[in-house]
Amino acid sequence: MRGFWGKQSQVAKIDLYMRVTLYVLPWLISVGALTPLTEEVGRDPGAVALARALLALCVAQCAVAMHTIHHSLAHYIDGAPAPWCSAAVALALGGVSVGLVVALQATGEIGDGTVMIQILPYTLLPTAMSTFMLSTLRRLALGTVVAAALIAGALAASGAGAGLAAGGVVIVVFVWLFALATTRSSAWFMAVIRELDLSRDVSARLAVAEERLRFGRDMHDVMGRNLAVIALKSELAVQLARRGRPEAADQMAEVQRIAQESQREVREVVRGYRAADLPAELEGARGVLSAAGIDCLMDRGPGDELPAGVQSALGWVVREATTNVLRHGDARTCTVRLAAEGGRAVLVVENDGAGEVSAAGTPGSGLAGLRERLSAVGGTLRAGPAGDGRFRLTAEVPLVREVLR
Known part of the structure; x- marks a missing residue:
């Protein structure tokens, strides 16, 4: 279970926790409260039978509620079809449960009306939780008013006093508020x-x-x-060669020089040797992480005073680390610290929500590319779990070597 839970993202953990709570809540409240009822109704066989039927009906209500809540969440969150059939069953079971409570009160075996008022919310709760994600608040309020009127009328017809009828109305309103605060707000x-x-x-x-x-x-x-220059000079060289002009060789030599220069520049782009602006990368990282809902804490230190080569190398580290935070794990906070310590520039990027992350990059991976860039300026890179679900990336570049060069 620990391994299963540890592999889940924060969103999946919250979703699972809320769902299990909604599924279990009717069982804990309703069944747990009504179970002792069978021992409190006295010795009248009719009252005992009604109490047992009410308890069995409550178990059925909770089972239907689990099914309805599951599909109601899919309807409310993902737009799936609404489970109207199971909701109708839940409403019918709720009506029968209220009828059993009224009949049980009429037997006189559960004491005065106070006990009946205590039982009533536990029979209404599974029905309310089954239906409160399927309609608008206005319609739910209207349905609650109708239910309160029907329950008050049923109690009055059973011979209960005005006080019990008013108590039934209060109970219906209380259940409405409770279901609104739990089921609807959770969805x-x-x-x-x-x-x-x-x-x-x-x-x-x-x-x-x-x-x-x-x-x-x-x-x-x-x-x-x-490429445009190569195409033009090649065309010119072809025309000169057709005319037998010696300048064709000079043009082809120029084409060769430009092609070689292009190869060198492409290698610089691929390997990331083109300059990266460290201050711009730090501000860009802050903006991108904040836009993604990640709290970014940044200590730039002497970033603007570092040598150009060090800034370029660390700028690529910031860019790659930011991309990894966004693409991997489930980070909520990210800390970026830049400092100059003992003749070395040290950049630390640490985030939570890392889960199971491999510290050793594979050939061609982002971490391997960063190690290549840093090795060109004598730097090192360490990356791996830092405990408590955190991942830390530390890049160090010597300042003395950069100055000598």
């Missing part, structure tokens, strides 16, 4: 959590798409002009 809370999770997923996808667009722009800037 609303789960729907909001689901929407926030979807929004964060969209933000993560947008961040990845933005990175791909940036790479595409870099490739276009590097290769677009060079």
Whole structure:
């Protein structure tokens, strides 16, 4: 169970907790409260039979409530078809339960009306929880008024006094408020959590798409002009060669030089050796994480005073770490700390909600690419779990080596 629970995201944990609570609540309240009733009705066989029937009916109500609540949540959150049939069954069982309570009160075996008033909410609760996600609040309020009037009329017809009839109305209103505060509010809370999770997923996808667009722009800037020049000079070389002009060789030599330069620039783009602005990357990380609903705590330290090469290397670390926080785990907070300690620039990115994360990247992975970039400036990278479901990435770059170079 611990392994199953640990593998779930925060949203899945909340969803499971709320569902189990709603499923179990009718059993704990209604069945738990009505079970001692069979021992309190005296020795009258008719009263004992009514009490046992009421308890059996309550068990059936709770079973129907579990089924109806499950499908009602799917209707309220995901837009699935409403379980009208099971809701109608729940309403019918609730009506029969109220009838049994009134009949039991008429036998005179459960004392005065106070006991009946105590029993009534436990018979109404499963029905209320079964139906409170299937309609608007206005219709639910109207239905509650109708139910209160019917129960008050039934109590009056059974010979109960005006005080008991008024107590029945109060009980119906209380059950309405209780179901509203538990069932309806829980469904609303789960729907909001689901929407926030979807929004964060969209933000993560947008961040990845933005990175791909940036790479595409870099490739276009590097290769677009060079390929156009290569095409023009190749065409010129062909025309000169057809005319027997010696300048054709010079043009082809220029084409070769431009092609070699393009290869070098493409390697720089792919390997990430083009400069990355560390302050801009830090601000971008703060904005993207905040947009994804992640609380970002940032200590920039002497970021603007670091050498250009160190800033470029650490800028790529910030970009890759931000992407990993968005795409992996279920982070709620992320801390970014930048400091200069003992002749080294140290960048720490730590987030919660990491789950089971592999600290050792595979060849070609983002972490492996970061290690290659940092090794070019004598830096190191450590990444792995930091305990309590947290993941920490630490990049260190020597400042002395950068200054000497």
